Amino acid sequence: MATSDWQPVLVLLVLIVAAVVLLHALSVALRAVREPVHTGPFSGGLEPQEHPLSRFHVRWYPVTMVFLAFDMEMLFMYPWTKVVSAVGTSAVVEMFLFLGILLAGVAYAWREGAFRWS
Amino acid sequence: MVERTPLWAVFVLPALLVGAALVTAGFDAVLAAGARRGRPGSLRETAVRAVEPGRQVLRHLVQQPRRTRASDLPLARIGAGLLPVAAVLAAVVLPLGFRSVSDLPEGIVWFNAMEALAWAAVWLAGWGPNSTLSLIGGYRFLAQGLAYELPHMLAITTAALGAESLRVGEVVDAQAGLWFVVWMPVAFVIYLLSAMAMAFWGPFDQPAGRDVAGGAGAELSGADRVLFLGGRWLLLVVAAAFSVPLFLGGGHGPLLPGWAWTVLKTAAVLAFLVGVRRAIPTVRMERYLELAWVVLTPLAIVQALVVAVVVLNR
Amino acid sequence: MRAAVSRPGVLLAVYPGATRQRLAVEAELARRGWPCVSGPAEADLLVIAGDHEGEGRGEGGESDWVAGLWQGIPAPKVRVWVTDPERAADALDSGLADLVRGEHEDDHAHEAHHEHHEHQQDGGTAPHSDHGGHDMHGGHHGHAGHAMGLVEGLPMADRADDRDGLRLDVLHVPLGPVLADWPAGLILHLTLQGDIVQEVTVEPVATPPSPSPPFWDEPWLRAASGEHISRGDAARRLCAAHLDSLGRFFAVAGWDDMAARTRHVRDRALAGATAAELTSLVRPLIRRAERSRTLRWLTTGLGTLPAEQARQRGVTGPALVADGDAYSRMLVWLEAVGRSAATCDVTEALDTAEVVGPRGRLDTPVPPSRALLDSLPRLLEGTEFACARIIVASLDPDLDELTHVPAPGTVHSHG
Numbered sequence: 001m002a003t004s005d006w007q008p009v010l011v012l013l014v015l016i017v018a019a020v021v022l023l024h025a026l027s028v029a030l031r032a033v034r035e036p037v038h039t040g041p042f043s044g045g046l047e048p049q050e051h052p053l054s055r056f057h058v059r060w061y062p063v064t065m066v067f068l069a070f071d072m073e074m075l076f077m078y079p080w081t082k083v084v085s086a087v088g089t090s091a092v093v094e095m096f097l098f099l100g101i102l103l104a105g106v107a108y109a110w111r112e113g114a115f116r117w118s
Numbered sequence: 119m120v121e122r123t124p125l126w127a128v129f130v131l132p133a134l135l136v137g138a139a140l141v142t143a144g145f146d147a148v149l150a151a152g153a154r155r156g157r158p159g160s161l162r163e164t165a166v167r168a169v170e171p172g173r174q175v176l177r178h179l180v181q182q183p184r185r186t187r188a189s190d191l192p193l194a195r196i197g198a199g200l201l202p203v204a205a206v207l208a209a210v211v212l213p214l215g216f217r218s219v220s221d222l223p224e225g226i227v228w229f230n231a232m233e234a235l236a237w238a239a240v241w242l243a244g245w246g247p248n249s250t251l252s253l254i255g256g257y258r259f260l261a262q263g264l265a266y267e268l269p270h271m272l273a274i275t276t277a278a279l280g281a282e283s284l285r286v287g288e289v290v291d292a293q294a295g296l297w298f299v300v301w302m303p304v305a306f307v308i309y310l311l312s313a314m315a316m317a318f319w320g321p322f323d324q325p326a327g328r329d330v331a332g333g334a335g336a337e338l339s340g341a342d343r344v345l346f347l348g349g350r351w352l353l354l355v356v357a358a359a360f361s362v363p364l365f366l367g368g369g370h371g372p373l374l375p376g377w378a379w380t381v382l383k384t385a386a387v388l389a390f391l392v393g394v395r396r397a398i399p400t401v402r403m404e405r406y407l408e409l410a411w412v413v414l415t416p417l418a419i420v421q422a423l424v425v426a427v428v429v430l431n432r
Numbered sequence: 433m434r435a436a437v438s439r440p441g442v443l444l445a446v447y448p449g450a451t452r453q454r455l456a457v458e459a460e461l462a463r464r465g466w467p468c469v470s471g472p473a474e475a476d477l478l479v480i481a482g483d484h485e486g487e488g489r490g491e492g493g494e495s496d497w498v499a500g501l502w503q504g505i506p507a508p509k510v511r512v513w514v515t516d517p518e519r520a521a522d523a524l525d526s527g528l529a530d531l532v533r534g535e536h537e538d539d540h541a542h543e544a545h546h547e548h549h550e551h552q553q554d555g556g557t558a559p560h561s562d563h564g565g566h567d568m569h570g571g572h573h574g575h576a577g578h579a580m581g582l583v584e585g586l587p588m589a590d591r592a593d594d595r596d597g598l599r600l601d602v603l604h605v606p607l608g609p610v611l612a613d614w615p616a617g618l619i620l621h622l623t624l625q626g627d628i629v630q631e632v633t634v635e636p637v638a639t640p641p642s643p644s645p646p647f648w649d650e651p652w653l654r655a656a657s658g659e660h661i662s663r664g665d666a667a668r669r670l671c672a673a674h675l676d677s678l679g680r681f682f683a684v685a686g687w688d689d690m691a692a693r694t695r696h697v698r699d700r701a702l703a704g705a706t707a708a709e710l711t712s713l714v715r716p717l718i719r720r721a722e723r724s725r726t727l728r729w730l731t732t733g734l735g736t737l738p739a740e741q742a743r744q745r746g747v748t749g750p751a752l753v754a755d756g757d758a759y760s761r762m763l764v765w766l767e768a769v770g771r772s773a774a775t776c777d778v779t780e781a782l783d784t785a786e787v788v789g790p791r792g793r794l795d796t797p798v799p800p801s802r803a804l805l806d807s808l809p810r811l812l813e814g815t816e817f818a819c820a821r822i823i824v825a826s827l828d829p830d831l832d833e834l835t836h837v838p839a840p841g842t843v844h845s846h847g
Contacts, residue, residue: 008220009210012128016206019132020199020345030436031509032534036183039504041249042331042471045445045497046606046619051188052250054589054601056257057626063264063407066197070415073272078227081278082431091428099419104323106411115408154462156700156713167465174467176436177476182506184473188584205833250605251471254627254817269742321726328612329821331471331682339473369671398726400686402818405730 061112069102123217131219132206138359139351142388144168149396184339186247194246197334199340200239201349208232209356210284214370214374218286225286226278229360232272233316236353237263240325240334241316244330245347247337255333259325261403263313265410272314272418273305277364279425290368294345297367301428303423306365308414310391313357317350320395326350327400358387392429437508438477441469442524445610448617448831449551451647452772453481455676456517459699460524466576472504477527478511481616483642493802495637497609508534536763538633561837562837572816594625595814602626613683614692615824617831620808632809639835643840646674646799646832649789655782655793663783668776671710672701673790674750674765681762682842684825685731687724707777718766721787731759735811748801749792751827787843791830799833 040047058064077095084091098101109115129304152158157166181303185191201387211218211225222228235262244256280302281292292298299306315322326333335346362368362383369376371383446454457479469475478499502511512527514520519547589601607620617639645653651666682729683691684754697713705713721727735746739755741753750768754761787793792800804827811827812820 005220005222008123008128009207009222010129011125012210012219013203013207014131015128016203020203023179023344024177024341027181027344029180030180031340032180033182033506036185037504037506038185038187040500041186041247041251042336042473042504042616043250044608044619045500045610047500048250048606048609049586050589051248051583051586052253052589052605053188053197053245053248054253054603055591056253057594057596057598057600057628059596059626059628060261060262060264060407062684063261063411066411067264069266070268074268077271077275077282078224078278080577080715081275082282082284084279084426085432089348090431090432092430096419096423096426099422103212103419105198106415108134110408110412115411117404117550150692151465154691154695154696157694170439170467172463173435173439177439177441180436180508182508184506186502207520250603250624257627321687324818327818328687328688329468329686329818330758332474332610334690336471336818337473343474396689398687399682399690399724399730401726402730402816404816404819 008117048081062109066106066109066114069105075096075104121221126244127217131209131212134214135209135352135355136208136281136348138384138388140171140350140354142355142392143171143351145389146392147171147380149392153396162200168245175348178340178343180341181263183380184337186249186337187271189248189337190246192246193242194338195342197239197242197244197246198338198349199352200235200242202345202352203349204232204235204239204278205352205356207350208353211241212356212359213286213363213368214288214380215378216287218288219375221285221287224284226274226289226364229286230274233357234263236316236318239349242336243342244325249337251330251421252332252334252336255325255327255330255336258327258330259318261407262322262325265403265407266312266315267417269308269410269414270316272415273312274310274364274421276302276305276418276422279422279429280427281354290370293367294370297365297370299334299365299367302365302421304417306361307373308418308421309361309365310387311414313354313361314391314394316357317354318352319354321398323361324368324400333385339430354390354391355384359384359389361387362429434532437476437528439466440510440528440531441467441474442479443469443472443475443501443505443610445478445480445501445614447480447482448637449483449642449646449835450481450514451832452517452617453483453514453520454616455647455699455702456520457481457514457524457561458695459702460520462695462699464524466524468612471822472501473725475505476509476531477524478502478505478509479514479523479527480511481514483644484515488706497637499611509535533574546609574583592630592834594626594630602630613680613825615680615829615831616825617835618805618824618829620812624817624822628656629812629815629817630729630757630822632812634805634808636805636831636834641837642835643837644833646830646836648795648830649833649836650678651782652787652789652794655784656787661782662779663781664808666782667772667778668701668704668710671714671769671772671776672791674699674769674772677703677790677825678765678769679760680761680828681765681822681825682721684821685727687727690717690721694736701773701776707774710773710776711770714769716778718770720785721762721766730761731822732757734815734819735826737807737811742807745807746796746798747792747800747807748788748796748803749790749800751804752792758822761826766795791833792827799836801831801833804829805834 148167151167208229210220240259241256244252280298281289314320318325326335338346366383369379371379510527511531512523514523589603594600603624605622607617607622611823617637619635621633651661651669655661679691679694697837734757736757742752750764754764787795811823
């Protein structure tokens with residue numbers, strides 16, 4: 001059962017990737033001019049002084065940390081949904097205690113101004 | 119229990135999704151033209167506008183290839199192509215009526231995983247062309263992801279919790295009597311918000327906003343552009359359609375067959391989202407992020423708690 | 433193939449002083465439903481709006497930035513000039529005809545045919561165009577190599593201190609003059625770190641001075657020089673000017689629906705709608721904009737310009753009245769739109785004691801938009817890119833005013 005569940009997914013993956021390639025092929029067949037046009041990046045018609053690829057000023061860096069904590073928590077929460085009534089009250093208490101602790105972290109990060117950056 | 123469909127369904131699914139995306143985009147184009155001209159327009163004009171998305175696809179396919187200086191073509195190409203792939207793969211767990219292409223036992227997690235590929239896709243498409251505006255667009259989507267993803271995950275787990283299963287078919291079965299939207303309204307609203315955010319569309323279109331000349335897609339042309347923008351519409355359709363089995367009772371409903379209910383409900387959700395787009399300006403993450411973390415996340419957790427207590431006492 | 437280009441994507445490049453042409457093209461595009469695109473990657477038709485076709489703009493007959501744009505558009509592509517607002521539709525028709533014809537020739541022959549209908553000869557496949565100032569273009573990637581830290585002729589970004597006390601990569605990017613919903617002819621030289629604007633220098637594009645008055649200031653300037661202008665005509669122009677600014681503001685704020693509706697009303701106002709019609713069109717717009725909590729939430733606190741500072745810099749128009757942020761400037765516009773829409777049928781003569789156009793007093797030595805441009809750098813520095821765009825849109829300087837050289841003794845006699 002488990003393998004046959006994934007069989008259509010695999011077929012679909014092959015199919016859709018083939019469709020993407022086919023669309024590119026179609027574009028190659030239809031396009032007016034084959035040779036690519038080489039151009040500078042667009043920012044209104046004039047040229048920049050450097051290559052735009054750069055170390056970006058990521059001002060939401062602290063948020064990524066908080067997000068990671070919650071993302072880990074989601075790993076537990078997905079399987080937890082299947083066993084709530086089987087395990088009983090203790091499952092709910094433990095999960096929401098955990099979430100409560102994480103929310104305290106959110107409150108702290110908020111107080112520190114991590115969610116406002118401009 | 120959702121029945122398994124024959125293998126040919128894998129051919130039908132992408133066709134259906136592309137059809138739905140074209141219809142939605144056409145509807146949006148008709149509304150946009152009506153707003154610009156101050157009146158709805160004749161039937162003929164409406165028909166011309168409705169096929170506009172198809173014409174745009176054709177227009178881009180005949181374009182000469184375009185390379186920006188020192189661009190990383192494979193990255194941009196993978197980014198653009200990844201969007202439709204992720205959208206269609208996420209859709210394997212979508213039941214039409216009570217049949218889906220494959221009702222995976224962890225269907226909800228699968229959907230979540232596929233939809234999260236958009237993070238990589240948009241960033242790659244933004245980074246690849248070596249252009250300031252598209253770079254800004256790509257990074258905007260990462261900030262947006264940090265804002266919408268967590269309430270989104272909490273909302274979909276809440277639906278899973280209501281059915282005590284991660285299998286989409288069982289979530290639908292659990293709504294034979296009462297739709298989840300009735301007792302999980304907060305999760306439903308949060309889900310709709312994140313559906314627009316993950317498709318970076320409507321009020322959440324900042325990563326591809328007009329203020330950065332198309333953002334992550336600014337430098338894409340030809341097939342790449344078709345895949346990127348088309349993938350975005352596909353993602354929107356899939357995300358909207360997934361709200362039907364999660365919250366709106368899937369194929370359950372009186373009189374009509376299950377598949378008809380699914381189509382109707384999906385169309386209603388999409389029409390609502392298109393309406394929302396016309397009603398609300400673009401939400402900037404530097405303001406929304408705070409709302410998402412300080413208001414939406416606690417609300418989603420409270421909603422999950424309520425559902426957990428109900429599940430315990432049932 | 434014909435179907436593919438039957439509704440071409442239009443990239444609109446506007447020279448300062450060509451507001452009349454721009455409005456004509458925009459109205460015509462709306463009538464036809466052709467998409468107005470925001471960058472060269474998705475464009476087929478480059479529409480250049482200017483006073484005189486190629487006059488005094490170098491040997492190529494056009495500025496660097498127009499050449500740069502044209503070079504970046506993938507074929508099939510055609511460009512047309514719109515110099516006469518009355519003939520905007522003809523220009524678009526001829527552009528479309530060239531596009532369609534180019535398609536057919538391409539079936540047999542090669543690319544260069546497109547340009548046969550054009551007055552320029554550089555093809556899309558020939559990046560070695562003969563326009564000056566294009567050494568940086570990608571076609572030359574052979575000669576620079578990786579010597580001296582250059583990659584394809586350009587250095588990588590270097591680091592510098594930022595506003596948050598970090599040392600990060602800095603980019604120097606010219607923004608404009610051709611962006612969607614951007615004041616025509618404005619170039620901002622930005623120093624960017626990530627999407628934070630660190631420094632701004634304002635530079636209007638070089639254009640020859642124009643003797644004709646700026647479109648939006650026309651009624652007041654003409655009245656000041658002794659012509660008979662009715663108050664109604666001035667009110668109509670004011671209403672349309674603010675609607676034009678509001679359309680940009682909504683578009684930059686990402687509210688496409690409101691932007692489209694506002695532009696529709698603007699076109700109606702310029703087409704001579706009666707006061708009654710205009711009032712009924714304008715009222716729902718104003719109500720909707722004022723009631724939108726999202727818009728308020730998103731635009732408050734952006735680009736705060738206190739009245740005192742505004743006065744110091746010589747700002748006299750709505751930006752001075754607003755005495756606040758982008759949102760309050762929008763409210764001032766809305767209020768003025770509502771007021772002027774109601775009076776646009778009045779026939780009595782315009783009072784010439786005060787020459788105040790849509791952007792401020794016109795009888796001062798510097799045009800009001802110069803003052804707006806002067807206040808831009810301080811407002812933009814330290815803001816995020818998206819906020820910077822909203823701030824520019826909320827001031828909406830009109831660069832036509834800078835190119836206009838008034839004939840001596842017309843306006844200043846009243847100042």
